[in-house]
Amino acid sequence: MRVLVTGGAGYIGSHTVRHLLEYGHEVTVFDNLSKGHAASVPADILVEGSLSDSARLDHILVTLRIQAVIHFAAFAQVGESVQQPDLYYRNNVLGTFNLLDAMEKAGVRRMVFFQHLRDVWHSRIDANCRGHTSKPYQPIWPNQAHGGMDA
Ligand SMILES: NC(=O)c1ccc[n+]([C@@H]2O[C@H](COP(=O)([O-])OP(=O)(O)OC[C@H]3O[C@@H](n4cnc5c(N)ncnc54)[C@H](O)[C@@H]3O)[C@@H](O)[C@H]2O)c1
8 A cells, every 4th residue: 555654754653664664565754854863764765844835745645646644743742742832733733634634635535643632632721730631531622732642
């Protein structure tokens, strides 16, 4: 299968890429190298680009005839996400919307999405301790947009 791995030059992504290649998939890594390392993946499958660049995403999905996307591209530092929520929201949430739009346009219907579920499930901010929540599973207040899987 022709698979696009966003964030594929990062920690989890690069291991996933190695396994996908071992299993014979045609892999393209899409990563802006803001946190990842080019040396983590074979140079000939790396496309340097950002999720904020919708036109680039559209182009890649269509021209490479991508059949599935595994989405790891995100900022993933919990502390930083609390200090700079706008940066995280923009990169992780809006970036994911751009990717989903591009997939819809290109007719790509298969996706593995590996990000922090608090992006959508976090509900209420405790005034004294930002990040705690009294109703953790109500999807009404996406206040933390870092990576992880604790929801
Ligand atoms: N590492 C963990 O233990 C862990 C656990 C659970 C969930 N996760 C989630 O898995 C995902 C990947 O985590 P990781 O530890 O591999 O992080 P990582 O920082 O090593 O990898 C993320 C990659 O995404 C790239 N990236 C970031 N923003 C981008 C953008 N706008 N456009 C293109 N590329 C972009 C970075 O350059 C980096 O290579 C994150 O969503 C993280 O929250 C990680």
